[in-house]
Amino acid sequence: MDRKAGWAKVESGIMESMASLTEDSATAGGDQGGVRRRDFINVAAASFAGVGAVSVALPLINQMNPSADVLAEASTEVDVSAIAPGQAIKTIFRKQPLFVRHLTPAEIAAAEKVPTSELRDPQSLEDRTKAGHKQWLVTMGVCTHLGCVPLGAAAGEVKGEFGGYFCPCHGSHYDTAGRIRKGPAPTNLMVPEYAFTSPTVIKVG
Amino acid sequence: MSFPWANEYKPSNAFTRYLDERLPLPRFVYNAVGAGYPVPRNLNYFWNFGVLAGVALMVQIVTGIVLAMHYAAEGTIAFASVEHIMRDVNAGWFIRYAHANGASMFFIVVYTHIFRGLFYGSYKPPREMVWHLGLVIFLLMMATAFMGYVLPWGQMSFWGAKVITGLFGAIPLVGEPIQTWLLGGFAPDNAALNRFFSLHYLLPFVILGVIILHIWALHIPGSSNPTGVEVKSEQDTVPFHPYYTAKDGVGVAAFFLLFASLVFFAPNMLGHPDNYIPANPMSTPAHIVPEWYFWPFYAILRAFTVDFFFIPAKLLGVLAMFASILLLFFLPWLDTSAVRSGHYRPLFRKFFWFGLVPCVIILAWCGGAPAEEPYVIISQIASAYYFAHFLIILPIIARVETPKPLPNSITEAVLANHAGTKLQPAE
Numbered sequence: 357m358d359r360k361a362g363w364a365k366v367e368s369g370i371m372e373s374m375a376s377l378t379e380d381s382a383t384a385g386g387d388q389g390g391v392r393r394r395d396f397i398n399v400a401a402a403s404f405a406g407v408g409a410v411s412v413a414l415p416l417i418n419q420m421n422p423s424a425d426v427l428a429e430a431s432t433e434v435d436v437s438a439i440a441p442g443q444a445i446k447t448i449f450r451k452q453p454l455f456v457r458h459l460t461p462a463e464i465a466a467a468e469k470v471p472t473s474e475l476r477d478p479q480s481l482e483d484r485t486k487a488g489h490k491q492w493l494v495t496m497g498v499c500t501h502l503g504c505v506p507l508g509a510a511a512g513e514v515k516g517e518f519g520g521y522f523c524p525c526h527g528s529h530y531d532t533a534g535r536i537r538k539g540p541a542p543t544n545l546m547v548p549e550y551a552f553t554s555p556t557v558i559k560v561g
Numbered sequence: 562m563s564f565p566w567a568n569e570y571k572p573s574n575a576f577t578r579y580l581d582e583r584l585p586l587p588r589f590v591y592n593a594v595g596a597g598y599p600v601p602r603n604l605n606y607f608w609n610f611g612v613l614a615g616v617a618l619m620v621q622i623v624t625g626i627v628l629a630m631h632y633a634a635e636g637t638i639a640f641a642s643v644e645h646i647m648r649d650v651n652a653g654w655f656i657r658y659a660h661a662n663g664a665s666m667f668f669i670v671v672y673t674h675i676f677r678g679l680f681y682g683s684y685k686p687p688r689e690m691v692w693h694l695g696l697v698i699f700l701l702m703m704a705t706a707f708m709g710y711v712l713p714w715g716q717m718s719f720w721g722a723k724v725i726t727g728l729f730g731a732i733p734l735v736g737e738p739i740q741t742w743l744l745g746g747f748a749p750d751n752a753a754l755n756r757f758f759s760l761h762y763l764l765p766f767v768i769l770g771v772i773i774l775h776i777w778a779l780h781i782p783g784s785s786n787p788t789g790v791e792v793k794s795e796q797d798t799v800p801f802h803p804y805y806t807a808k809d810g811v812g813v814a815a816f817f818l819l820f821a822s823l824v825f826f827a828p829n830m831l832g833h834p835d836n837y838i839p840a841n842p843m844s845t846p847a848h849i850v851p852e853w854y855f856w857p858f859y860a861i862l863r864a865f866t867v868d869f870f871f872i873p874a875k876l877l878g879v880l881a882m883f884a885s886i887l888l889l890f891f892l893p894w895l896d897t898s899a900v901r902s903g904h905y906r907p908l909f910r911k912f913f914w915f916g917l918v919p920c921v922i923i924l925a926w927c928g929g930a931p932a933e934e935p936y937v938i939i940s941q942i943a944s945a946y947y948f949a950h951f952l953i954i955l956p957i958i959a960r961v962e963t964p965k966p967l968p969n970s971i972t973e974a975v976l977a978n979h980a981g982t983k984l985q986p987a988e
């Protein structure tokens with residue numbers, strides 16, 4: 357079919373639909389049932405506008421998510437060589453406190469003594485530390501209840517009934533494996549993604 | 562709509578006649594809050610609080626816009642800019658104290674307004690829409706005040722933001738992405754501060770819009786009154802102006818008296834001293850407490866300490882806190898008694914004064930206290946009563962109570978209060 361004939365066909369198609377439109381409006385008001393061409397045009401126009409609205413809304417919603425510079429602070433290195441057993445440090449990871457704790461053998465024993473079936477969020481000390489580095493407990497210092505910083509990392513702070521951490525905001529007690537034992541927090545202190553890059557340096561994130 | 566006997570607006574000079582034909586704004590005002598709006602003649606001082614809420618909003622908008630001329634929403638200097646307002650800006654201390662205490666005044670007024678509605682059954686047909694729009698305003702106010710409190714970027718600002726956005730983190734699956742999305746990061750920071758400022762500026766104007774709808778919806782049936790009996794004839798009403806403009810004027814004077822006492826003599830009484838310590842993401846204050854007007858809801862949030870039916874305690878607390886407000890939307894269908902006013906409902910009145918009111922006061926007291934015993938158990942009992950009051954007690958009262966006989970009309974009720982006066986047609 358050459359182009360001219362093609363256009364003629366389109367044109368006659370338009371004429372036809374115009375004719376049916378005027379027909380429709382002539383009989384409009386009568387309840388006719390069935391699908392009219394005008395319904396198609398209405399639905400098509402509304403869907404087109406809808407797709408447009410959604411595609412504009414997406415960037416408007418997405419701008420609220422963390423921006424590139426916030427995400428860029430994604431990893432942190434910590435030298436743990438100076439932390440003596442029984443001590444812990446508080447540093448920053450993604451603008452939030454990070455606890456790195458050097459467990460004493462007694463603390464390790466205390467954590468391992470508890471059957472995991474008794475826990476609210478069942479995890480063993482092994483699940484929460486790296487193989488061969490059981491004495492290093494690395495957790496976020498963010499209470500899983502509503503996000504306060506638990507006490508127990510700095511010297512002299514109360515460690516709660518289970519010798520780990522204690523959140524003063526609503527009274528959550530964590531044990532020496534950072535597991536929730538008592539209080540409103542639903543889960544154990546989060547263990548971030550990390551790895552030992554040398555025996556005394558960890559890379560978090 | 563109005564009653565057929567409403568006064569009609571008559572432009573008094575050439576200019577108002579000209580205006581009336583082109584933009585009848587004076588006519589609109591006359592019919593809305595002027596002599597063209599007939600109001601029941603027996604309104605008591607509790608009916609002042611709607612106008613007072615409007616005044617409080619205006620105070621917040623004016624002082625807020627002035628503060629925004631000196632405030633900087635940037636994490637490293639926000640705290641310093643508020644101190645700059647307090648120490649360097651001419652009369653800055655006055656404007657900031659007016660804004661901070663103005664928020665408290667706003668809530669005092671709105672809580673009274675809401676309890677007025679609860680006692681006099683203002684939520685019942687045909688005013689359900691008025692009630693619902695009022696609750697929308699209340700929710701917007703809470704969001705506005707919460708975000709405003711974050712702006713000075715002190716310790717309470719920071720940790721309040723963290724705890725409140727943390728509530729969304731309790732939602733299963735989508736909670737954490739929502740929290741990160743709200744904050745624009747993993748913890749409150751510059752991104753959060755900036756967006757909160759933007760929304761804190763915007764929401765009061767949204768509130769203004771909803772207030773217009775609230776009053777529009779109110780003016781269809783017209784104001785209720787302490788008897789709860791609908792207006793029957795012209796005798797039952799007086800024009801809003803001058804009668805209630807004058808009465809509201811008395812209320813406005815009392816409002817500013819209390820407001821000024823706070824601003825000039827106890828500007829920090831309702832605030833928390835920790836908010837004068839700059840935000841520190843590494844250390845949590847010993848007790849995080851929100852502003853006093855959130856205490857009842859905070860107590861409900863913290864009342865859930867154990868899991869129930871596999872739902873974690875944290876999520877239960879959050880659900881209960883939101884439910885405690887959303888519940889009020891269903892009130893028109895929970896309290897099915899045909900009698901509106903608590904004056905004519907002996908049983909309802911007892912549960913109102915000896916049940917609901919002390920319950921909310923106790924919740925507020927627990928919400929401001931540390932999360933320790935005995936506050937936890939007390940807030941658990943009070944939260945249980947709060948829900949039972951609306952979901953169980955009110956529906957039962959509505960069924961079993963025998964109300965006292967209602968007066969035939971507002972006028973009859975008014976005249977009965979003045980012994981010796983005989984019921985006679987108005988001259």
Ligand code: HEM
Binds near residue numbers: 622707761
């Ligand atoms: C519904 C009305 C409003 C409420 C309930 C409200 C509430 C609050 C509260 C509680 C604070 C914290 C005060 C403090 O402790 O320092 C605040 C701060 C602030 N508000 Fe508002 N506000 C309202 C309207 C506005 C408006 C319309 C603006 C205009 C931009 C505004 C601008 C500010 C600014 C710049 C601050 C930070 C300075 C400061 O902390 O004093 N507010 N607001």
Ligand code: FES
Binds near residue numbers: 500503528540541
């Ligand atoms: S935030 Fe830690 S117990 Fe609530």
